[in-house]
Amino acid sequence: xxxxxxxxxxxxxxxxxxxxxxxxxxxxxxxxxxxxxxxxxxxxxxxxxxxxxxxxxxxxxxxxxxxxxxxxxxxxxxxxxxxxxxxxxxxxxxxxxxxxxxxxxxxxxxxxxxxxxxxxxxxxxxxxxxxxxxxxxxxxxxxxxxxxxxxxxxxxxxxxxxxxxxxxxxxxxxxxxxxxxxxxxxxxxxxxxxxxxxxxxxxxxxxxxxxxxxxxxxxxxxxxxxxxxxxxxxxxxxxxxxxxxxxxxxxxxxxxxxxxx
Ligand SMILES: NC(=O)c1ccc[n+]([C@@H]2O[C@H](COP(=O)([O-])OP(=O)(O)OC[C@H]3O[C@@H](n4cnc5c(N)ncnc54)[C@H](OP(=O)(O)O)[C@@H]3O)[C@@H](O)[C@H]2O)c1
Numbered sequence: 039x040x041x042x043x044x045x046x047x048x049x050x051x052x053x054x055x056x057x058x059x060x061x062x063x064x065x066x067x068x069x070x071x072x073x074x075x076x077x078x079x080x081x082x083x084x085x086x087x088x089x090x091x092x093x094x095x096x097x098x099x100x101x102x103x104x105x106x107x108x109x110x111x112x113x114x115x116x117x118x119x120x121x122x123x124x125x126x127x128x129x130x131x132x133x134x135x136x137x138x139x140x141x142x143x144x145x146x147x148x149x150x151x152x153x154x155x156x157x158x159x160x161x162x163x164x165x166x167x168x169x170x171x172x173x174x175x176x177x178x179x180x181x182x183x184x185x186x187x188x189x190x191x192x193x194x195x196x197x198x199x200x201x202x203x204x205x206x207x208x209x210x211x212x213x214x215x216x217x218x219x220x221x222x223x224x225x226x227x228x229x230x231x232x233x234x235x236x237x238x239x240x241x242x243x244x245x246x247x248x249x250x251x252x253x254x255x256x257x258x259x260x261x262x263x264x265x266x267x268x269x270x271x272x273x274x275x276x277x278x279x280x281x282x283x284x285x286x287x288x289x290x291x292x293x294x295x296x297x298x299x
Contacts, residue, residue: 069269
């Protein structure tokens, strides 16, 4: 792991490991891809937008990635189990899988029907769970592997969009319960819970650029650190969980939230 000044502060033992990142083309996922690149990993990056993935690839290869494969796929419309099998056939068993796809820009209608709730659940949890049903068994057979989900601090604060908070709370319950089942196999299932993170094109980006009063109001009331997080700050924790040093943390769900309140 690198300090902002480029100094190596911890050897995570990730060099040449095979990493799958689902949702790697922008925002937090992009930060995670660049973080693994600095650890000299072999990265398979999935998203829907080929041009953005190519941009990440160029930055990752310059930044130290041992290899970088772009896979363009929409995990909300494809057969996720078949997709996971295709990835295994092409790239072999992954050392680390990061499930980053998700978000709150879904229906906010708390009285919406099952279709809307199922969409929120699929986007934030069950599409990834479906992939895990194919990706994890060979890890168990090998006796090692790390699977890291991107949850949200909304999962425990239970504020904001009810569909989003509920979907992430379900994801947390999955990580805790299944993570415990997997713990004795050597496979680690865990998650991180970011607070509000800002980056070019993020939900908060426009408000920040406009100097909108919502920004200070939100920070003062909800983020004790009084600033937004960065994708790199979330990526650092994902990298730590992926590395050899995090050897006693199965089923861990780690807040990375600037003391959200
Ligand atoms: N940003 C925050 O403040 C914040 C806070 C707490 C938790 N989180 C969580 O962190 C994760 C990432 O958030 P973010 O803000 O970085 O999101 P984002 O900017 O929307 O990026 C999401 C990534 O997933 C990809 N993606 C989206 N839908 C996809 C699909 N159907 N199939 C394949 N790839 C897809 C996107 O690429 P394409 O558009 O090219 O497909 C992109 O690479 C989410 O799970 C979110 O809930 C974010």
